[in-house]
Amino acid sequence: MTPVFTKIAYTDLNARQKEVYNFQWISGALATYGYHTHQIPDDWEGADFIARHMVTSEEIRVQLKGRIHFAKKYLGKNIWIAFRAANVAYLFPHDAVLEQYQKLNPMRINKAWQRENGAVHWRKPTKDQLRFLEPYKIGWSLD
Numbered sequence: 343m344t345p346v347f348t349k350i351a352y353t354d355l356n357a358r359q360k361e362v363y364n365f366q367w368i369s370g371a372l373a374t375y376g377y378h379t380h381q382i383p384d385d386w387e388g389a390d391f392i393a394r395h396m397v398t399s400e401e402i403r404v405q406l407k408g409r410i411h412f413a414k415k416y417l418g419k420n421i422w423i424a425f426r427a428a429n430v431a432y433l434f435p436h437d438a439v440l441e442q443y444q445k446l447n448p449m450r451i452n453k454a455w456q457r458e459n460g461a462v463h464w465r466k467p468t469k470d471q472l473r474f475l476e477p478y479k480i481g482w483s484l485d
Contacts, residue, residue, distance in 0.1 A: 365391060365406055368424050368431050371480045379404075388419045404433065410467045410475070412440045412451065414460030427467055434478035442474045 355363060369379040369391075377393040389403035405416065407425040416423075416436045424433045444451050454462035467475060 360408065361406065364408065364424075364426055367426060368404075368406065368433070368480070369393075371431050372433070375480065388416050388421050402433075405436070407463070409463050409465055410471055411461065411463040412436065412443065412454070413462075414455055429481070431480045432467075432475050432478050433480050434475060439474065439478070443471065446470050 352360065352363060365379075365381060372379060372393050376396045376398075378396060379391050379393045381391045382389055387403060388405055390406040391404050392401055393404055394401045402422045403420060404422045404424050405411075407423055409425055409427075410432070411423055411425065413436075417440075418437065421436045422433055423436050423439075424431060426432075440451070450462060454460060464471070
């Protein structure tokens with residue numbers, strides 16, 4: 343039997359299905375940069391998956407999010423955050439980008455760190471965030 347390929351609507355997916363979709367989408371984008379990915383079922387050391395470069399063997403631990411996100415629990419763990427915004431994905435080093443954002447809006451982070459979960463996130467990145475996330479944009483390139 344020949345499979346039928348019908349595109350799905352991301353908005354029709356439940357939370358777990360969106361996570362699987364985002365993992366596959368970002369893994370595909372990372373493949374064009376020479377990385378292969380390994381999903382981790384138990385959030386090991388704060389990471390949802392590991393991306394390893396096929397040539398250099400460089401390895402990064404990645405936490406997959408549905409939006410831009412900073413959290414106290416990721417500080418000092420060398421975690422990278424991956425999220426999609428429309429048809430673009432971003433993969434950034436949590437601590438370095440957090441430091442940049444803190445310079446723009448220290449009160450927002452300080453307030454978030456005082457809450458029990460110590461996390462802050464935005465549904466869509468702000469213009470300022472997009473500016474310093476630009477070097478961390480990843481996408482498809484089959485050339």
